[in-house]
Amino acid sequence: MPFYLLSWHGALAGYTGLRLHPVSFAQSFMRGTTPATLDEQSGVLNPGGAFAKAEAIENFAGRPLVSIRAGTGYLSSRDQNVFDVVPLCATWERFLLLPPELLPILRDLTEQEWYQGTRFVGRATCAEHHLQLGGHKWPAEQLQAERTKDTITLWSETLPEKVTFTVCPSRILSGLMEDALHLLQTNILRPATTPWATLDDLREQILRLSVTPRDTGTCVQLARLCALFGQWELANGCLTTARQHDTRPELQWMAAVLALRTKNYDTAATLMEQALTTRYPDRDIGTLLAPLVARQKAGESALLLVPSALSSVGLPAFETPFDTLLVPMRLAPKNGPDIRRIYSSLFEQAFQKLDTENRLRLLTAEARLNGLSWWEELGLGHTSWLAGLQAEADEHYAIARKLAVQENMAPAPYDQGVFSWLSTQECGRLASRAIPDVTGVANWQWHFSMPEEQPSTCLAFACTGQHFDLVPGLVLSLIHACREDRSAGKIQLCLGVANPTVDQLTFLSTVSEWLENHATTLRLSFGHGETRSDATMLEPALRYLILPDIAAQFRVPVLIGDCAGYFPANFVSLLRDMKAHATYGFDLTQFDDNGQQQYGTPWSMNTALAYFGEAELVPAIAAFMSDYLNTVCSPGNPYHTDMDRCALAQVFRRFVRSRWAQLSIRFLNDGPPLLVMPQHGQTGLVTPDDVLNDLKAYTR
Known part of the structure; x- marks a missing residue:
């Protein structure tokens, strides 16, 4: 028998022709390459027997070794790729006689990649006359093997323990990849059905998996993409394949999500429970999970409640690529209000992450799956608003508000401005009727410091007595700025305080009198009183609610700001420059140079600072804002979040945006800040005594 x-x-x-050289196991099967063999009985080499012969090595560890000799020269394998002829034959330069039936097995073991159980072990190597794979080592000539479709089991005479390996990629995975390719080739997939994936994404994952089929992460991504395109069976096959080699609980959770999406509620419940108990083996979460598992088995989408349930006991939830499969999703008819609430929140979060094109895909899919809902109408409103379709946006916002109230649902905080949003038509009717003073600010008592001549600018700020600790720092920074530079003329600081204490009013009176008596360019006027509504809720809007009283006294440009800020040392020069070159000033981070909002919501406009430079329009703007805020601050409105932002956005649209080309608008988010907003926790560092001591020192 030849070896x-x-x-x-x-x-x-x-041999290739007459060239004798090292040949890999795979090369030995190629046309034009002839492996040399030795006939054990005759001892003849073929080819090459005419000039070389094999000399057996007796009793060398019982292994069949030979040297190849021609004359006084011996064939030597210097490394895996080079042969040479040497005068002496060392032990490692001898050749092992290999049975021919092992050649296909050795080729597959060294050319393909393998798993041992769930562990990837790569390709086998052959060195020192042994085969090595996954930490195991067998004498090459003794190797025994059993093959199935995807596995090979190895052992030897001296190592009889059998070890099984699985080929990578398996035939199942290869078949799944072929199915995915078929979908691409036949144009079955409809990319417009999902906002989370494109056909190019699918092509990329197939490429990645073809290069590294051992990568379970890529296999998971392929499963996700197949699911997003509605290919549930293919998705399940890919995920099942990944789970065979990756036993982490995250993949169990992904399988639960997939089962939920395919309405296998019992399976989803079982996998959900397994994933969580596997992830938290040392935590007793059975009581926490039991009602969720029961609801999931009963046909509710209780899996959506798991993150909040885990959070309630201080445990993090899963974060996996399959989260995108939860939105959009057809809601089960049995779902309780808590599940609908969670789903609506997930929808809002998903909507925020997408561009306009994919938002439309999301909205279309959501309407097809679940029909009319407040979250879908809210998304349509945002999309219409950014497209410049304000009438359509107003209509969608009105429907969203009505449906949310009917369901007793609250949008995410960044979307609760919908409850304070008045349509263009409603805004147009404000001036035609008497709006009652719901807030109570119109009845505040004012102490105006009236200079002999009108000031050049008014600064309007307001807060509650609870947050009065912000005021001393604001006042002191302005006093210092006006001392350094008097070139901007007289400045009137108007402060409104809701529910102040006696000490707070005493401080304001003292500062106001000092400024009057020392002929500075700065004056301080202040108003105070109670509010009929919750003062904390109303606080962001107070600075706008005091505008009518200010406009009645001073017909000058107004800068409106947040008490949490402070004025920079060069504030006066910055103010002078803005008044000389700008008609209005807003923080327009979300707007382009043409005044068109590019992202966000109508009520995501920053209200930290705004400048109204058309003095003749300030009374009208003040009246509009007061009417707007007193309208939305009604007892029938369940939420008053962002009502100040809503009011400012409508002022911008009504008084500024419509005349954009004729006005000079300063983007307050660009350039040096006129009002510095400190980091969280750095406010309230200046006390009233600090201000009074500064004034005393300056007097001396």
């Missing part, structure tokens, strides 16, 4: 000749370095001796 192949295996070198110490794991290559066969072979």
Whole structure:
């Protein structure tokens, strides 16, 4: 029987034509390459027997080793790729006689990649006349093997324990990839059905998986993409394949999500429970999970409640690529209000992450799956608003508000401005009727410091007595700025305080009198009183509610700001520059140079600072804002979040945006700030005594 000749370095001796060289196991099957063989009975080499002969090595560890000799020269394998002829034959330069039936097995083991159980072990190597794979080592000539479709089991005479390996990629995974390719080739997939994936995404994952089929992460991504395109069976196959080699609880959770999406509620419940108990083996969460598992088995989408349930006991939830499969999703008819609430929140979060094109895909899919809902109408409103379709946006916002109230649902905080949003038509009717003073600010008592001449600018700020600790720092920074530069003329600081204490009013009176008596360019006027509505809720809007009283006294440009800020040392020069070159000033981070909002919501406009430079329009703007805020601050409105932002956005649209080309608008988010907003926790560092001591020191 002929035997192949295996070198110490794991290559066969072979010929291409008359060139003798090392040959890999795979090359030995190629046309034009002939592995050298040795007939055990005759001792003849083929080819090459005419000039070389094999000399057996007796009793060398019981292994069939030979040297190849011609005259005084010996064939030597210097490394895996080079043969040479040497005068002496060392032990490692001898060749091992290899049975021919092992050649296909060795080729597959060294050319393909393998798993041992769930552990990836890569390709086998052949060195020192042994086969090595996954930490195991067998004498090459003794190797025994059993093959199935995807597995191979190895052992030897001296190592009889059988070890099984699984090929990578398996035939199942290869078939799944072929199915995915077929979908692409036949144009079955409809990319417009999902906002989360494109056909190019699918092509990329197939490419990645074809390069590294061992990568379970890529296999998971392929499963996700198949699911997003509605190919549920293919998605399940890919995920099942990944789970065979990755036992982390995250993949169990993904399988639960997939089961939920395919309405296998019992399976989803079982996998959900397994994933969580596997992830938290040392925590007793059975009581926490039991009602959720029961609801999931009963046909509710209780899996959506798991993150909040885990959060309630201080445990983090899963974050996996399959989260995108939860939105959009057809809601089960049995779902309780808590599940609908969670789903609506997930929808809002998903909507915020997408561009306009994919938002439309999301909205279309959501309407098809679940029909009319407040979250879908809210998304349509945002999309219409950014497209400049304000009438359509107003209509969608009105429907969203009505449906949310009917369901007793609250949008995410960044979307609760919908409850304070008045349509263009409603805004147009404000001036035609008497709006009652719901807030109570119109009845505040004012102490105006009236200079002999009108000031050049008014600064309007307001807060509650609870947050009065912000005021001393604001006042002191302005006093210092006006001392440094008097070039902007007289400045009137108007402060409104809701529910102040006696000490707070005493401080304001003292500062106001000092400024009057010392002929500075700065004056302080202040108003105070109670509010009929919750003062904390109303606080962001107070600075706008005091505008009518200010406009009645001073017909000058107004800068409106947040008490949490402070004025920079060069504030006066910045103010002078803005008044000389700008008609209005807003923080327009979300707007382009043409005044068109590019992202966000109508009520996401920053209200930290705004400048109204058309003095003749300030009374009208003040009246509009007061009417707007007193309208939305009604007892029938369940939420008053962002009503100040809503009012400012409508002022911008009504008084500024419509005349954009004729006005000079300063983007307050660009350039040096006129009002510095400190980091959270750095406010209230200046006390009233600090201000009074500064004034005393300056007097001396």
